[in-house]
Amino acid sequence: xxxxxxxxxxxxxxxxxxxLLAMGGRCEQMIGTAVSAFEDRxxxxxxxxxxxxxxxxxxxxxxxxxxxxxxxxxxxxGRDLRFAVAAVKASTDLExxxxxxxxxxxxxxxxxxxxxxxxxxxxLPEMAQRAGAMLRxxxxxxxxxxxxxxRDVFDQDDAVDEIYSEVLTMCLDYMKDPSNIGDGIRxxxxxxxxxxxxDHATNIAEMVIFLVEGRDVRHGxx
Amino acid sequence: xxxxxxxNGKGSLDxxxxxxGVNVFYxxxxxxxxxxxxxxxxxVTALIGPSGCGKSTxxxxxxxxxxxxxxxxxxxxxxxxxxxxxxxxVDPVEVRRRVGMVFQKSNPxxxxxxxxxAFGLQIGGEKDKDLIAERxxxxxxxxxxxxxxxxxxxxxxxxxxxGQQQRLCIARCLxxxxxxxxxxxxxxALDPIATAKIEELIRELREQYTIVIVTHxxxxxxxxxxxxxxxxxxxxxxxxxxxxxxxRPARKRTEEYISGRFG
Numbered sequence: 001x002x003x004x005x006x007x008x009x010x011x012x013x014x015x016x017x018x019x020l021l022a023m024g025g026r027c028e029q030m031i032g033t034a035v036s037a038f039e040d041r042x043x044x045x046x047x048x049x050x051x052x053x054x055x056x057x058x059x060x061x062x063x064x065x066x067x068x069x070x071x072x073x074x075x076x077x078g079r080d081l082r083f084a085v086a087a088v089k090a091s092t093d094l095e096x097x098x099x100x101x102x103x104x105x106x107x108x109x110x111x112x113x114x115x116x117x118x119x120x121x122x123x124l125p126e127m128a129q130r131a132g133a134m135l136r137x138x139x140x141x142x143x144x145x146x147x148x149x150x151r152d153v154f155d156q157d158d159a160v161d162e163i164y165s166e167v168l169t170m171c172l173d174y175m176k177d178p179s180n181i182g183d184g185i186r187x188x189x190x191x192x193x194x195x196x197x198x199d200h201a202t203n204i205a206e207m208v209i210f211l212v213e214g215r216d217v218r219h220g221x222x
Numbered sequence: 223x224x225x226x227x228x229x230n231g232k233g234s235l236d237x238x239x240x241x242x243g244v245n246v247f248y249x250x251x252x253x254x255x256x257x258x259x260x261x262x263x264x265x266v267t268a269l270i271g272p273s274g275c276g277k278s279t280x281x282x283x284x285x286x287x288x289x290x291x292x293x294x295x296x297x298x299x300x301x302x303x304x305x306x307x308x309x310x311x312v313d314p315v316e317v318r319r320r321v322g323m324v325f326q327k328s329n330p331x332x333x334x335x336x337x338x339x340a341f342g343l344q345i346g347g348e349k350d351k352d353l354i355a356e357r358x359x360x361x362x363x364x365x366x367x368x369x370x371x372x373x374x375x376x377x378x379x380x381x382x383x384x385g386q387q388q389r390l391c392i393a394r395c396l397x398x399x400x401x402x403x404x405x406x407x408x409x410x411a412l413d414p415i416a417t418a419k420i421e422e423l424i425r426e427l428r429e430q431y432t433i434v435i436v437t438h439x440x441x442x443x444x445x446x447x448x449x450x451x452x453x454x455x456x457x458x459x460x461x462x463x464x465x466x467x468x469x470r471p472a473r474k475r476t477e478e479y480i481s482g483r484f485g
Contacts, residue, residue: 001474001477001478001483002478002483002484003483004481004482004483005482005483005484006482009482075440075441076481077440077444077468077469077480077481078468078469078470078471078476078477078480078481079477079481080481081468081469082469082470213470214469214470
């Protein structure tokens with residue numbers, strides 16, 4: 001598509017996209033750091049996640065401000081309108097991914113010190129890796145405005161859901177020893193946080209399809 | 223192409239004007255090329271497109287205003303309630319009574335407010351003064367102007383504000399019981415409040431009349447119309463329900479135009 005006659009408007013749209021992607025990059029990093037904190041029981045790493053979340057909250061405000069400004073001053077239509085709406089929604093999902101990373105970091109600090117991960121806890125790094133990959137692919141789909149890549153993200157959500165129920169089952173077994181109940185619950189929660197991160201990545205992928213095709217595919221709508 | 227996607231539209235679904243294979247020439251200039259388009263009854267249809275795209279030419283073909291331009295030639299069929307308005311034996315004055323027009327620049331006659339609205343009835347031979355007075359009041363009310371002018375009906379129309387003059391022209395059009403009202407950028411010379419009043423009036427008039435409006439303001443087209451037709455270089459590029467056209471236009475050229483990428 002051609003660029004706008006108003007170069008300033010064009011620059012605003014580019015700026016909005018850049019900020020959204022920067023937010024996404026920060027999210028990926030937060031997930032990685034939070035899970036490392038969990039694996040290594042590393043409080044310093046956990047605190048890094050908490051610090052990053054403060055910046056994330058500012059990012060969300062900045063993205064929303066810019067999108068509202070574009071809506072008010074440019075009155076976008078067509079794809080530009082869909083992009084501004086998608087940006088506001090995606091910023092909410094990204095901010096929540098940040099919150100989930102914070103939750104993981106907080107649970108990491110609470111975990112009982114141990115030399116190695118318990119069997120259910122050992123499943124979390126893979127889950128985090130998969131959820132992080134979904135987020136990365138959803139963001140790539142956004143950069144390239146590629147609905148096919150966005151649809152690939154949907155398929156990966158099932159694998160994360162499977163690991164989630166697997167972790168829950170393993171936790172039930174793990175908690176048969178009452179001394180493991182505290183950590184068992186923390187691991188269950190972390191698995192839930194990661195499962196939610198994958199859902200937020202799926203939401204972002206749905207917004208890419210809305211942006212490119214103008215179709216709302218949320219909640220099973222084809 | 224010629225019938226808009228009705229499922230998202232808000233107006234009536236009956237066709238008021240059917241246009242088929244319409245071509246308009248100004249001498250050798252082919253201004254409108256093979257346009258097929260149905261205008262739906264009691265709905266607002268906006269014609270948009272860059273300057274010179276033919277939207278005003280097409281609008282003027284709908285009530286034979288191009289007849290007054292010596293070099294203009296209209297081909298194809300334009301039906302009003304199924305009857306060809308260019309058919310032999312059709313009186314163009316009667317066509318223009320049924321299909322009224324409001325122009326970009328308000329053009330009241332240098333007469334009183336009352337006489338402006340009564341003019342069409344009087345030259346149509348109406349003598350009944352009570353009927354005329356009643357119709358003037360109805361028309362001014364219909365144009366949302368009555369409350370502002372009821373105490374100065376005998377004052378000169380030229381003393382009204384720009385927005386009032388434009389609503390007076392709409393009242394003058396309503397006085398002769400039109401069925402379709404064509405508007406060629408009716409608010410482009412007005413301030414935002416006067417524009418809002420005209421737009422609000424358009425939404426009200428749509429209950430009783432079929433309205434076709436040419437506008438350069440994309441936001442205005444989005445606000446007032448049920449259907450939008452996009453013209454480019456004399457061709458009808460896309461025609462559909464307005465909300466669809468402004469959220470997910472089907473054609474790339476439409477998207478580029480409405481989002482300000484050319485034109």
